[in-house]
Amino acid sequence: MKKRYLISPGPTPVPEEVLLEMAKPMIHHRTSQFSAIFAECAEGLKKIFCTDQPVLMLASSGSGAMESAVTNVFRKGDKALVVNGGKFGERWGKICEAFGLEVVWINVEWGQAVSVDAVAEALKNNPDIAGVFVQGSETSTTVAHPIQQISELTKNTDTLLVVDGITAVGVYPMPMDEWGIDIMITGSQKALMLPPGLAFISLSEKAWKRSESCDIPHFYFDLKKERKNLAADTSAYTPAASLIIGLRVVLKMMLDEGLENVYKRHDTLARATRAGVEALGLKLLAPESPANSATGLFVPETVDGGKLVKDLRENYGVTFAGGQDHLKGKIIRIAHLGYFDSFDMVVAMASIEMGLLKFGHDVQMGAGVAAVEKIVNERY
């Protein structure tokens, strides 16, 4: 007998009330019944994105929405400034290249946030940059990039700011309209507490205007067509209906809790987790600009992080994410975005303490948990 705990930065746990709602008998998506749900979701999403623009719902993963941002707005040969500080920054560049954009890379050490000065300099050196592509939270390195400061550089220019907010939206404030973000994206299986399969994208007026001159072919990801359909409370193609039905409940839960409280909960859990890691004498992957979505930590050098993560998953029943590329086997990523509460972080830290002890690392049992407890106790 083994209970299972999903503490990875996507998929994240789905609340029971959402699972039960999605388990109800299927309804048809071309009905007034479904349209009412669709319309309610559209309204809720605007609040989550902090925008007056429509937020489009796509039946795809977040990567599909990333692609749609490129193929619906830019032109072949456009210059894209891409912040590459992890797997997902790299993905922005790959998508841009796949559709004929010219990429100017800003390479950032994994675990660091991009420097605003580096972005400013690249924009100065390349006055014809059509768009800056960046992550709000770079999931692979648990870093938060300085989106608000970057938006100051782009908002009164012709350059579009394109933000992958897949592990940022719903975690900490990233008000699209107020900051002047031109394209913002998120996915269902992160802070939105749903299974994977839905992506969300919203465009500023400036981005919609730019899309008029777009020359990249696209069919399934047709944002203008989706916008037109959304105005009629429906979608261009068959929507992922059960996920939309779950989304209605998720949005109600988040708005009932209050966005400020949602952000505060994430902040508390993130601070607690970081304090726990440091109390165990372990090094944080992103000590300077950590995201509140997940916390990366370096496993001790004597421990094979890949084996530890596997053992925690298979024997202890606790699923974390490990590292990718050159961080493979070196880090653990503890998630705290979405449906997480204080005791999830207690379980996360306890399992890491137990796993480290099992793998021969001399760890002071309970020290990480104690640090977590002291901070999450603020909530009660």
Place this chain on the structure above:
Amino acid sequence: MKKRYLISPGPTPVPEEVLLEMAKPMIHHRTSQFSAIFAECAEGLKKIFCTDQPVLMLASSGSGAMESAVTNVFRKGDKALVVNGGKFGERWGKICEAFGLEVVWINVEWGQAVSVDAVAEALKNNPDIAGVFVQGSETSTTVAHPIQQISELTKNTDTLLVVDGITAVGVYPMPMDEWGIDIMITGSQKALMLPPGLAFISLSEKAWKRSESCDIPHFYFDLKKERKNLAADTSAYTPAASLIIGLRVVLKMMLDEGLENVYKRHDTLARATRAGVEALGLKLLAPESPANSATGLFVPETVDGGKLVKDLRENYGVTFAGGQDHLKGKIIRIAHLGYFDSFDMVVAMASIEMGLLKFGHDVQMGAGVAAVEKIVNERY
């Protein structure tokens, strides 16, 4: 947003696979389809009770099965020796008195197990005792009574040994046939990991024989009638069908895990919990003969235990049981019977540490959790 944790000694958490099974569309109970399930449950229950006798399934709480043991087997005026070391021992006596038996009480201090010598002496002083009534585990005091030793006193005599195993069956070995227990009872919402509503009872040959001379009126709880129906894979009255359907899955889970492993898991969690309590400098309610079903601890004298338990439930989302009668406000009972795993005990201990800190008790945060971690780590 608050996640909820049920760490009380009944109801206990119900596994997801059981909940999903019970959520399937209702089937009719007078069908071959249901009879097959009923028969499978009857076979499984014999393994859990460690008996060759039929185990009857009653649509009632455990107290209903306790009543049926008295009303189906004994005679008005029979002398009952009742071990009264808590709320449930007291209940045996009350049931016996309600149906005209004469009760000889053995009063035991709450938190202590009955002394075998005291039972032997009472039997010696009252050679006409028709039955000894005792709990395997006295839930209100988290004590395990010495059933095997008591059975040595009754098994070659005319006296019946009647054991309320409601929080003992499926927690630690209590082999009915091998020990010579004459009547054994349990309920669904304890180690059997189901919602409340089902009770189980099995009678030895000696008890069935005695039931021939029973003169207490009964109708709904008619064990002979149930035995006859069970032989035909059905029940005398409408069975609690969804619970029986869930029971089939529960029994499969327990037998797949293996009874030895089930007992070992309970033992590990119980030892870990007791070590955690002691590491916090708190006193155990039953230090000498603790049951592996639940652990009672005294809250510090400066803390109102009633308020603490209420705050843990309402604010922290963690439900424990408090104390009853003269222990009201003085103790917390942490459950570990049924669907509990290592990290449930971590959560239990962390929440108690956090709650004690909040209530002004100077507790070394993490100390209890560390003690739990060290012991449960044996499992991995």
